[in-house]
Every structure is written in C-alpha cells, then in structure tokens.
Amino acid sequence: MTGDAPALLRRPGEAAKPEAPAFGPAVIVAEHLTARFGTNTLFRDVSFAVKRGEVFVILGGSGCGKSTLLKLMIGLVPPAEGTVSILGTDVWSTEGEARLGLLKRIGVMWQQGALFGSQTLLENVIMPLAEHTTLPPAAREEVARAKLGLVGLSEAASRLPSEVSGGMLKRAGIARALALDPAILFLDEPSAGLDPITSAGLDELIRDLSRSLGTTFVVVTHELASILAIGDRCIMLDREAKGMIAEGDPRDLRDHSTHPTVRAFFRREAA
Numbered sequence: 001m002t003g004d005a006p007a008l009l010r011r012p013g014e015a016a017k018p019e020a021p022a023f024g025p026a027v028i029v030a031e032h033l034t035a036r037f038g039t040n041t042l043f044r045d046v047s048f049a050v051k052r053g054e055v056f057v058i059l060g061g062s063g064c065g066k067s068t069l070l071k072l073m074i075g076l077v078p079p080a081e082g083t084v085s086i087l088g089t090d091v092w093s094t095e096g097e098a099r100l101g102l103l104k105r106i107g108v109m110w111q112q113g114a115l116f117g118s119q120t121l122l123e124n125v126i127m128p129l130a131e132h133t134t135l136p137p138a139a140r141e142e143v144a145r146a147k148l149g150l151v152g153l154s155e156a157a158s159r160l161p162s163e164v165s166g167g168m169l170k171r172a173g174i175a176r177a178l179a180l181d182p183a184i185l186f187l188d189e190p191s192a193g194l195d196p197i198t199s200a201g202l203d204e205l206i207r208d209l210s211r212s213l214g215t216t217f218v219v220v221t222h223e224l225a226s227i228l229a230i231g232d233r234c235i236m237l238d239r240e241a242k243g244m245i246a247e248g249d250p251r252d253l254r255d256h257s258t259h260p261t262v263r264a265f266f267r268r269e270a271a
C-alpha cells in the first residue's frame, strides 16, 4: 500500500489516499497550447502530459477554458498555438483515415450525457458498435450488455433515458463512451447536476473503472470532492492568469500550494 496516509492523518470524511499504481508512458502530450477565440485569449503556453492509466483532472473556475482545452485535445477546437498528441499521433496534423482511427480510440462523455431519448439505454450503447464495428447484431448486444453491467445498469437496459435518474443517465453515458474499448475516456463535468451522494457514487465508479480496466481518464470538473476522490494528478487553469497555475497531486496542492488562487480554490470549497 504505497502512498496511503495513516488513518489518523486523514481529514474527516476523506477516503484513504488511493494506492499509487505504476502509471505507464504518456498517452497525451500537450505542448505550449494557446486557445483563442477572436481577440479573446483563454489561456496560453499550457503544457502537460497524461500518463497511461491515471485519472487526470482539469480544474479551475468558471470560464477559464477547461472545456475548451478538452475540445482542443479531442480535435474539436484547433489550438491557436502549440501541439497536442494522443497515443503518439499529432491530433491536428493528422487527417483522413488516420485521424478517424485515432478518434475511435478515445471515448467522450459530455456534460448532458447526450443519450438519444427515443432509444433504450441498451440501444444507446449499441449505437457506436453498430456504427464503427462489423460485429453481428447478437455480438453487439452482448458487448453493450457487458458495458451496462460494468456501470451497474444491467437491470435498466430496457429503460428509456426519461425513465432513469440523473446518476443513471451519467452511468449510461459512460457505458456508451466505453463501447469501443477506448484507451482514453474524456469526461466533461460528470458531476454536474447530481446531488452529493450520487456524485460520490459516480466518483467511485470512475476510480473502479480506471483501476479495473486500466483506462486513462481525463476529467474536467470544478467539484472539489470529486477532484480529491478521483484525481491522481491535476492541472489548474486560471482565467486571470490566462494559463496553468498548478500541476500535481490534488491533495498535495490542497495541503502545500503557496499560490494564493490555488489555496483559495481548495480552502474555500473545502470549508
């Protein structure tokens, strides 16, 4: 049990620091990224690497560019400057089949979950398998049921999105994002709109999936409880500084950062 703080040193309500697994080589490398819309520069010169198997959190206050950074990593918004590579391939200089192949190796769950309302949870998870694989229908269904099982939704497979809770919708969104066995899963504000208990359950699921599947997670959030529960490492963006103001283990940042904005973020929300 390396890296586990003795129980007496933990804060009330804080889970044991998760075991520090041996993370693999970098699967995402971002170098000197600048994001700009017109004359509005959100951030500049942001560099970091995400290692295989870790839960990497992008945090920061509203409007600092967290979601934009995520979009820039997955090929939806081009950087004004800098480069980002995923699994060794430059996202923005790769085109055609190679780019499609790369994008198939990542999964994304957007804040709203974005399930099709007229389809059952099972059909929603089958959809990417029908679109991107040559599996016959029975095999697609088998895989989709297995993914729903992974997120604890086996019993809800035949329900429509309107017939399940907000937490179940997020789980179904994760099951769908996992359908093609992505190497990296991007989650945009997974806790948004959830009560604290449901949110804590989702955090536990993310950690379990990360450890059991070895999937790398990149999670955008500003929920402190989630950051501390799931994050192996994080970066913090700041709107005023227009850039990255911290990088590291979120618990270390909470306890030891001397940067006033970083301290304020962790202390205010922890209080």
Ligand SMILES: Nc1ncnc2c1ncn2[C@@H]1O[C@H](COP(=O)(O)OP(=O)(O)OP(=O)(O)O)[C@@H](O)[C@H]1O
Residues within 6 Å of the ligand: 037, 042, 060, 061, 062, 063, 064, 065, 066, 067, 068, 069, 222
């Ligand atoms: N396509 C776009 N065109 C112009 N401006 C944009 C675009 N996308 C985002 N912005 C602006 O960039 C800023 C940062 O947006 P972004 O969604 O990346 O921030 P965020 O840190 O994720 O915020 P929040 O936590 O509130 O979701 C916002 O002021 C937004 O209006």
